[in-house]
Amino acid sequence: MTEFPRTPPRQSWTFSNDANAEIRRAAATGIYDIRGGGSKRKLPHFDDLLFLGASISRYPLEGYREKCSTDVWLGTRHAKKPIHLDIPITIAGMSFGALSGPAKEALGRGATEAGTSTTTGDGGMTEEERGHSKTLVYQYLPSRYGMNPDDLRRADAIEVVVGQGAKPGGGGMLLGQKISDRVAEMRNLPKGIDQRSACRHPDWTGPDDLEIKILELREITDWEKPIYVKVGGARPYYDTALAVKAGADVVVVDGMQGGTAATQDVFIEHVGMPTLACIPQAVKALQDLGMHREVQLIVSGGIRSGADVAKALALGADAVAIGSAALVALGDNDPVYEEEYRKLGTTAGAYDDWHEGKDPAGITTQDPELFGRFDPVLGGRRLKNYLKVMTLEAQTIARACGKSHVHNLEPEDLCALTIEAAAMAGVPLAGTSWIPGRSGGPF
Amino acid sequence: MLHTATAELTAADREGVKVFDLTAHGLRALNQALHDFRRNPTNETVWEIVNTKGAHAIAVGVDAPLDITVRGTTGYYCAGMNKQATIRIDGSAGPGTAENMMSGTVIVEGDASQYAGATGRGGLLVIKGNASSRCGISMKGIDIVVHGNIGHMSAFMAQSGSLVVLGDAGEALGDSLYEARIYVRGQVKSLGADCIEKEMRPEHYEHLEALLRRGLADGKARPEEFRRYGSARKLYTFNIDNASSY
Numbered sequence: 001m002t003e004f005p006r007t008p009p010r011q012s013w014t015f016s017n018d019a020n021a022e023i024r025r026a027a028a029t030g031i032y033d034i035r036g037g038g039s040k041r042k043l044p045h046f047d048d049l050l051f052l053g054a055s056i057s058r059y060p061l062e063g064y065r066e067k068c069s070t071d072v073w074l075g076t077r078h079a080k081k082p083i084h085l086d087i088p089i090t091i092a093g094m095s096f097g098a099l100s101g102p103a104k105e106a107l108g109r110g111a112t113e114a115g116t117s118t119t120t121g122d123g124g125m126t127e128e129e130r131g132h133s134k135t136l137v138y139q140y141l142p143s144r145y146g147m148n149p150d151d152l153r154r155a156d157a158i159e160v161v162v163g164q165g166a167k168p169g170g171g172g173m174l175l176g177q178k179i180s181d182r183v184a185e186m187r188n189l190p191k192g193i194d195q196r197s198a199c200r201h202p203d204w205t206g207p208d209d210l211e212i213k214i215l216e217l218r219e220i221t222d223w224e225k226p227i228y229v230k231v232g233g234a235r236p237y238y239d240t241a242l243a244v245k246a247g248a249d250v251v252v253v254d255g256m257q258g259g260t261a262a263t264q265d266v267f268i269e270h271v272g273m274p275t276l277a278c279i280p281q282a283v284k285a286l287q288d289l290g291m292h293r294e295v296q297l298i299v300s301g302g303i304r305s306g307a308d309v310a311k312a313l314a315l316g317a318d319a320v321a322i323g324s325a326a327l328v329a330l331g332d333n334d335p336v337y338e339e340e341y342r343k344l345g346t347t348a349g350a351y352d353d354w355h356e357g358k359d360p361a362g363i364t365t366q367d368p369e370l371f372g373r374f375d376p377v378l379g380g381r382r383l384k385n386y387l388k389v390m391t392l393e394a395q396t397i398a399r400a401c402g403k404s405h406v407h408n409l410e411p412e413d414l415c416a417l418t419i420e421a422a423a424m425a426g427v428p429l430a431g432t433s434w435i436p437g438r439s440g441g442p443f
Numbered sequence: 444m445l446h447t448a449t450a451e452l453t454a455a456d457r458e459g460v461k462v463f464d465l466t467a468h469g470l471r472a473l474n475q476a477l478h479d480f481r482r483n484p485t486n487e488t489v490w491e492i493v494n495t496k497g498a499h500a501i502a503v504g505v506d507a508p509l510d511i512t513v514r515g516t517t518g519y520y521c522a523g524m525n526k527q528a529t530i531r532i533d534g535s536a537g538p539g540t541a542e543n544m545m546s547g548t549v550i551v552e553g554d555a556s557q558y559a560g561a562t563g564r565g566g567l568l569v570i571k572g573n574a575s576s577r578c579g580i581s582m583k584g585i586d587i588v589v590h591g592n593i594g595h596m597s598a599f600m601a602q603s604g605s606l607v608v609l610g611d612a613g614e615a616l617g618d619s620l621y622e623a624r625i626y627v628r629g630q631v632k633s634l635g636a637d638c639i640e641k642e643m644r645p646e647h648y649e650h651l652e653a654l655l656r657r658g659l660a661d662g663k664a665r666p667e668e669f670r671r672y673g674s675a676r677k678l679y680t681f682n683i684d685n686a687s688s689y
């Protein structure tokens with residue numbers, strides 16, 4: 001018998017091993033996949049942008065010797081007591097419930113030591129974070145868990161959360177495994193039940209009544225506190241414009257790479273726009289209203305390094321916020337826990353079952369034995385170090401571009417590596433003057 | 444410390460009353476003056492707010508044992524986040540009245556618009572007329588007594604506290620209810636997901652009787668005339684076979 005050559009086994013691109021594994025998982029369990037973290041796909045991102053640096057047409061500043069400031073004012077539009085931060089990198093809202101008490105404390109410590117703010121989250125304000133945070137932003141969420149006027153008054157700013165980049169249009173989710181006595185009490189719910197927070201606020205629905213809600217919050221706090229409005233990266237041009245119209249002092253735009261404590265994978269991966277695409281739209285809205293720099297813009301979703309910070313600022317943001325990266329700095333997904341990650345059926349870097357509350361690093365858990373492993377003082381120091389490094393990196397880039405303040409970075413300092421990134425960020429493709437969708441260009 | 448109606452007030456009654464003209468002095472001055480009681484209490488504890496013209500955010504964030512009467516109709520969020528004060532609206536109230544109230548008493552003489560008592564955590568809200576949709580949405584410990592009817596989706600995701608309705612309830616009452624208690628005397632158009640009728644046991648009659656008394660409705664209705672509704676607790680943990688209810 002002659003052996004004829006055969007077609008080698010060929011895997012389908014469409015029905016990939018991953019896609020098939022998910023079909024089998026759904027068929028076996030009857031429930032969608034829930035996980036923490038942000039989008040895991042490869043999306044156009046800050047990596048696809050480069051700084052041009054200074055040369056003959058513009059001169060650089062001397063590293064270390066010539067000043068390059070990094071401070072930022074937030075809430076200058078209406079608040080009697082706007083916030084002044086030393087660095088333009090803030091800690092995003094992450095709920096107590098999703099995170100352990102010691103992890104929240106570490107975020108407060110690290111942020112304070114680095115001269116920046118931290119933010120509460122769904123579930124209310126804890127003593128740990130109020131006590132250890134010089135500047136604390138208090139989130140006003142649809143669930144209103146723990147909401148009370150005393151905490152509003154002792155907050156430094158108020159953030160009305162409309163949406164999150166990981167799930168624009170979605171509500172919160174905290175599954176029974178993580179509802180300890182303390183979490184249950186703060187939220188006024190029975191212990192051990194699944195908590196699905198509402199996706200809309202209970203007492204306002206659109207831009208007109210958001211304006212009245214903001215008025216109420218200002219009146220309750222005697223117009224002292226900056227009021228932020230946080231939106232997921234869905235329609236950043238309109239959302240930013242409407243937030244400004246409703247009276248926001250600060251708009252927070254969270255792109256789809258933004259992390260979450262627990263959300264359906266289908267939501268994380270298929271709803272919302274990449275951070276890169278959100279920034280120019282939000283900036284354009286502010287400019288069209290004559291409000292750029294008047295109302296500050298904070299951008300979040302996938303910020304990892306000082307380069308990312310510098311690029312977000314160059315595109316027009318006033319500051320950035322970090323969630324996932326702060327957790328990594330604290331020790332989340334650290335390879336030192338590899339053996340334990342293996343036992344949970346995963347590996348360092350891929351662990352995202354935060355909703356199960358079994359985090360070996362003691363960060364995304366309410367299990368006293370696990371969070372007891374986590375040292376909030378050490379965690380705070382690590383976060384401070386990381387924030388300082390990012391700031392130094394952003395300054396390094398800004399000086400190279402000849403800027404005496406990181407806010408002086410501008411789109412003209414950037415070029416894009418890909419056509420997609422050029423179109424989304426609104427900067428020319430490297431080596432051309434071509435911004436897809438905007439200009440023809442001679443090159 | 445409740446006020447009687449204007450007509451019954453004699454000149455002497457009015458003497459100790461601080462009358463605040465909202466149109467003349469503005470919202471900021473009003474709320475600031477009310478807030479100043481937190482740190483600097485005076486003996487001017489009885490207030491009457493006149494010329495309200497449907498303004499929003501009247502008497503919000505009060506944290507003092509004041510007795511405040513708002514003459515006329517209010518806009519959004521009157522008495523929002525109230526602590527300690529007794530606030531009486533002598534007219535109809537706009538959306539979100541007494542939202543997130545912590546303690547104290549809020550009384551609406553007329554009707555209340557949507558989301559009355561939303562997310563309230565304590566205290567008592569009495570609505571002598573009807574309440575619109577989403578009354579008691581996401582309530583977290585407040586007691587609400589409505590003398591008239593309530594609209595659709597009331598007590599949506601209500602966590603704790605009690606909602607008493609002397610009249611009828613609209614569609615989807617108590618949808619996705621947690622541990623709040625609902626008592627309705629009239630018709631319920633329909634129950635929301637996971638809300639069921641429950642037996643009235645002796646402790647419920649007692650509980651309800653006290654609520655009716657506190658809610659200024661003891662002469663109007665008797666506990667035996669009510670039915671009780673609560674959570675079936677089937678949506679407390681996810682089960683794919685209940686997905687159609689989500």
Ligand SMILES: Cc1cc2nc3c(=O)[nH]c(=O)nc-3n(C[C@H](O)[C@H](O)[C@H](O)COP(=O)(O)O)c2cc1C
Binds near residue numbers: 036098139325
């Ligand atoms: C563990 C965790 C919990 C979060 N909890 C909240 C929350 O309670 N409220 C909120 O507005 N955003 C929440 N977020 C989103 C962050 O505020 C922020 O938008 C996001 O993390 C930014 O993207 P990054 O993670 O890529 O830095 C959470 C994120 C994480 C990772």
